[in-house]
Amino acid sequence: MRAHRRSVHRRVRVHPFHLPATWLSYHLQVALGSLGRLLHNPWATGMTVAVIAIAIALPASLYALTRNLNLLSESWGQTTAISLFLTPDTDIEQARALAVELRAHRNLDQVTLISPDQALSELGGYDGFSEAITQLEENPLPVVLALQPTPEVRIPEALERLAKEVEALPQADFARLDTRWVRRFQAILNVTQRGVVLLGGALALAVLLVVGNTIRLEIENRRNEIEIMELVGATPAFIRRPFLYTGGWYGLFGGIGAWLLVTLALALIQGPVSRLAALYHTQFPLAGLEATASLTILGGSLGLGLLGSWVSVGRHLSAAQPH
């Protein structure tokens, strides 16, 4: 009580945050306060978080999909075999001899001989072909050697060179290196990736609106409290801070939710993809979200949450003006 007399003409202590530790613990306290408030209403909070998570998971999973298709097309590029078509007058025996010879080539892993009969029956398996094939009097197909290069020559230029080399053989008619369609596929993928970016932008805006609107409702619900805080001398920054943290939490939880959704989705389609790959005698383990993509999702979502609440607080919490 004695302190009162001295305090009469003295300004009330105004800047108590001299120590960084105090400042930090204060912010931690506000952040935890906002978190506690969110957890107090688990259903409402969960709903908002789910909306954010889904909105972010959409472009993120599309991104994961195109990334896997990209990896797939690269692996196709790598496993491309050279189809060496032999001249029509090379018979099967000569072809076998050539195959043995080529197997010794240091740049070739495997050499598979596809006889004209084999090729024809395979073609007959396709709809529409079988009828046409029965019309044929004799098999017009040449012997084909499917060449599987060693990993060292899987770069395009080396492949090209190898193809030229085998094409120069006397028994060879021509060699076909089928990489053009892979390039086309990649061009389509590039377009899709552009689409992912656009979709991401639109859904980022949706997240901003969701967070902004949620914060607006929160502000409306707490008008009375805000007014009282103002009356006892709280600064606008002090009043805004819990709302900003609330937005940050929404963003962070939404981001974590989105990451989990994408990871779960990839895990769920891994089974069917593996079975599909097995049909083609390959393996295709789906790539998950890489570290940078994961951090982008979390950081981006957190940023959107903060930005959404910042905009909302700016619009709906203008400092009360005495009138």
Added chain:
Amino acid sequence: MRGAERLAAIEVNQVIRFEHVTKRYPQHGNALSDLSFELKAGEMAFLTGHSGAGKSTLLRLIGLIERPTRGQVMVNGRNLRHLPTRKIPLHRREVGMIFQDHRLLADRTVFDNVALPLVAAGYRHKEIRRRVRAALDQVGLLGKERTFPVTLSGGEQQRVGIARAVVARPPLILADEPTGNLDPELSREIMGLFERLHRVGITLLIASHDLALIASLPYRTLTLTNGSLVGDTGTR
């Protein structure tokens, strides 16, 4: 008001100074008209008048919840007209306000309600605990820290509001009907608290209907009628 002027005002010890203050509400007309008075530092005064006389309005002008239509209001040597918006919170921390309708937060405990001004001013945890308990002790509610305002009687809520107003030890306290809901005994107790604050140098302006209580106490009384100052017993 510049620093030098402010100092001058402090020297003549004016905590509150009204100069020809008029407050006009568009739908209602003048709630206060051409009001001039001063309150010296450390003074305790009552503000009385019929319902609708303008007591709450006058207090709101001092707390800068509203601005006068005409005239000047000086508080703690500051002309409120020239106070920038960003300084309003600092001004309010120097004015402890007790509201006619309590203005408590229903979803916060008594402790948290009383702590609000200290939290807003950024006091440390330990200091907050100490001061809140001291303030609750002063109003006789130390045992109710953990309860919520709705579970309290009107008089108890009023006292929580008083504890909140004094907790940050502001040099000026404005009380709007602080004994409105209290029985005569409790009213006298609260007046005793105000007198203790007065004795340690706090300036108090107390709006009240309770003419009997006011008459029983030896303090200056300002009387409002229809927004005009019609009586001032002067400093006693």
